[in-house]
Amino acid sequence: MQPKIIHCADGFWNIRGSFKLGGILELGTHCSLVRLGDGRFVMLDSYTIPRELLAELDEITGGRDNVVAVINLHPFHTLHSEAMHRDFPNARHFGTSRHIRKYPDLGWEKTTTEDLVTGTEFAEDLDFSLPAGVELVPANENIHCGSILAYHQASKTIHVDDTFNLRGAKKGKPGKLSVHLTLGAALEDRPGAASDFRDWGASITERWSGAQRICVAHAGVMTAEKLGEPSVNVAMKAALQAAEKKLRKHEAKHG
Known part of the structure; x- marks a missing residue:
């Protein structure tokens, strides 16, 4: 996959990148650039951004010093942490507890990304949400359902890593938004x-x-049209409804 910048809406850009499972299967990954109401910028998630795309971002932002924060949202998306610290040295870097534990020598903020969910910083522009009832950092590192979602109110754009994904997409046929397949194990x-x-x-x-x-990490920028639904909201509700079987199975066992 050739990395690229997608201008999603006024104040929101999604950067699509390559991630190959086992070095073979292309799953894709992403990060996003968001303009705050005061004109400054933040990055959501991390990616090793190619030099030519960094130059494009510099044109958008007016210089990297205007990117004031990098906010990492998925505890198991850590491969690009060092690159983001290198490329945005003057930004404040927020990581989940696992980011900080995995790379303790990087210059992390004391405030974790989990803290931003209940805090007030960036709240005028970004609404962060942590799924309830699931483990954000399970012992089994193959369980990736838990992540922190972000909603940019001005552009009406959701940024999500693995909690929501896409299933059943085929050439010429829209896929369906779905809750991550590891939900049952993540509860x-x-x-x-x-x-x-x-x-x-x-x-x-x-x-x-x-x-x-x-904007979904391993699927792309999804609109209602691409999802074959009347709205993104309807697509999300359908995904959550489709997860009911796993929820009822958990309730039958645990209450």
Whole structure:
């Protein structure tokens, strides 16, 4: 996959990059550039951005010093952390607890990305959400359902890594938005976890009902048209409804 910058809407750019599973299967990955209301910029997630795309970003931002923060949202998307610290040395770098544990010598903010979910920093521009009822950093590192989602209110754009993905996409046929296939294993081993996840889904589809696109790490920039649905909100609700079988199975075991 050739890395590229997609101008999604006024104030939001999604950078598509290459990620090959086992060095063979192309899954793709991403990060996003967001313009804040005060004219400064933040990056959502990390990627080793090629030099020519960095030059494009410099034109958009007016210089890398105007990128004031890099906010990493998925605890298992860590491959590009060092590159982002190198390429944005004057930005504040926010990582999940796992980012900080994995690369303790990098200059991380003391405030973790998890803290931004309940904090007020960036709240005028970005709404962060952590799925309830699932483990963000499970012991099994193959379980990637948990991540922190971000909604840029001005551009009506959702940025998500693995919590939502795409299934059934074929040439000439839109795929369906879906909750990550590891949801069943990601749910916390306790009563009420499935209910908490269900309530979380209802909450974000209400809060983010006006979303016009969803940028998905391993799928691309999805609009209602690309998803074959009346709206992104309908697509999200359908994905959450399709996850009910796993939620009910968890409830049957744990309550």
